[in-house]
Amino acid sequence: MPRIYLDYNATTPLDPSVLEEVTNILKNYPGNPSSVYEEGRAARILIEDSREYVKSFLDAGNSGEIIFTSSGSESINLGIIGATYAYMQNNKKKNPHIITSRVEHHAVLNTFKFLESAGVETTYVGVNEFGGLLLDDLKSAIKENTILISIMGANNETGTIFPLKQIFEEVKKIKGDIIFHSDLVQVIGKSYFSLKDVPLDLCSFSGHKFYALKGCGALYIKKGVDIDPIIHGGHQERGLRAGTENIGGIVSIAKGLNVLKNNMHEELDRINNLGSIFLDKLFYGIEGIKLNGHPVNRLKNTINISFDGVKSETLLFNLDLYGVSASAGSACNAGAVSLSHVLKAHGYDAKRIESAIRFSIGRFTTEGDIDYAVSAIKKGVLKLRAGN
Numbered sequence: 001m002p003r004i005y006l007d008y009n010a011t012t013p014l015d016p017s018v019l020e021e022v023t024n025i026l027k028n029y030p031g032n033p034s035s036v037y038e039e040g041r042a043a044r045i046l047i048e049d050s051r052e053y054v055k056s057f058l059d060a061g062n063s064g065e066i067i068f069t070s071s072g073s074e075s076i077n078l079g080i081i082g083a084t085y086a087y088m089q090n091n092k093k094k095n096p097h098i099i100t101s102r103v104e105h106h107a108v109l110n111t112f113k114f115l116e117s118a119g120v121e122t123t124y125v126g127v128n129e130f131g132g133l134l135l136d137d138l139k140s141a142i143k144e145n146t147i148l149i150s151i152m153g154a155n156n157e158t159g160t161i162f163p164l165k166q167i168f169e170e171v172k173k174i175k176g177d178i179i180f181h182s183d184l185v186q187v188i189g190k191s192y193f194s195l196k197d198v199p200l201d202l203c204s205f206s207g208h209k210f211y212a213l214k215g216c217g218a219l220y221i222k223k224g225v226d227i228d229p230i231i232h233g234g235h236q237e238r239g240l241r242a243g244t245e246n247i248g249g250i251v252s253i254a255k256g257l258n259v260l261k262n263n264m265h266e267e268l269d270r271i272n273n274l275g276s277i278f279l280d281k282l283f284y285g286i287e288g289i290k291l292n293g294h295p296v297n298r299l300k301n302t303i304n305i306s307f308d309g310v311k312s313e314t315l316l317f318n319l320d321l322y323g324v325s326a327s328a329g330s331a332c333n334a335g336a337v338s339l340s341h342v343l344k345a346h347g348y349d350a351k352r353i354e355s356a357i358r359f360s361i362g363r364f365t366t367e368g369d370i371d372y373a374v375s376a377i378k379k380g381v382l383k384l385r386a387g388n
């Protein structure tokens with residue numbers, strides 16, 4: 001029986017050329033990049049070349065604006081906590097206020113919760129039934145003490161894309177000194193992004209979402225934005241992230257972006273087209289299903305569907321038996337019984353949320369995989385609806 005992997009939003013398999021590059025680096029570059037002798041210098045060059053590559057991929061102004069971290073989550077923590085703490089250090093009497101959306105990944109939401117416990121004021125802005133951000137609510141939430149706003153580029157569960165450029169510009173028009181952070185973990189690798197279009201102050205991304213290694217990420221910090229470190233120790237990464245660098249991970253990020261860039265138009269066209277075929281075949285083949293999230297402004301690789309009369313865990317279990325891997329909500333929530341906070345924020349009822357499954361396709365998905373998956377899904381849904 002084949003295995004059909006339809007969970008690219010949870011993680012992507014390693015690209016073969018990334019694997020080749022990383023294997024070479026791990027074999028041939030044993031030095032600590034902080035050491036001053038030859039092995040150390042060689043490792044340092046690899047890191048700085050990778051930083052330069054990431055800078056040019058994002059159209060950043062300077063490679064010093066890129067800080068490598070251990071994950072997307074760490075980048076998000078560093079950006080949000082680091083900026084808030086730096087403000088609190090410099091403005092001891094003022095209580096900062098920070099804003100995000102209700103549909104962010106837990107890496108953002110739990111960082112906000114953590115800051116709440118340190119006395120920071122927070123606001124969570126909602127979305128409409130299609131997952132579109134309530135921009136007027138965001139604008140009216142901005143206050144004199146608002147110092148930071150974090151809004152994701154695309155949602156990991158539904159694929160809904162937020163109009164970041166418009167949101168960024170409207171926020172800056174109201175209060176130019178607000179630090180604007182964006183979680184771009186689902187954007188980089190699935191959509192076009194340039195800091196020239198949206199000159200964010202901070203943004204976070206993660207290697208394992210674009211065919212690089214797991215356990216590595218990066219934070220872009222625009223020159224002039226004040227950040228305190230959250231991991232203390234040595235002076236690595238401009239003193240903002242102590243710890244000997246994960247050279248393999250860092251190189252994999254640059255190589256992963258390089259592979260992506262070399263074939264970006266073709267790859268995105270192919271995946272978007274395949275995503276539309278997948279959606280059409282599901283709607284044509286199975287009755288009683290609903291698309292969750294935005295019908296148009298969405299990453300086409302992501303298809304979040306509710307199946308009437310079916311519980312998502314049971315369907316996922318059956319799909320796994322048929323060889324199909326997908327997930328309910330985000331993978332980071334797997335095992336949790338609580339309803340998806342993202343779908344709840346859309347105002348969906350419990351039945352719709354309990355029956356929602358996210359399928360996400362990517363570089364190695366074929367049309368044959370889609371055909372196999374659609375017939376497995378249909379078989380599973382009909383079986384469960386028949387009470388078997």
Ligand SMILES: Cc1ncc(COP(=O)(O)O)c(C=O)c1O
Nearest residue numbers: 071072073105107156185186206
């Ligand atoms: C939107 C989003 N943000 C943040 C993260 C966390 O990234 P990482 O797994 O690298 O910590 C994820 C991972 O699924 C994500 O989808």
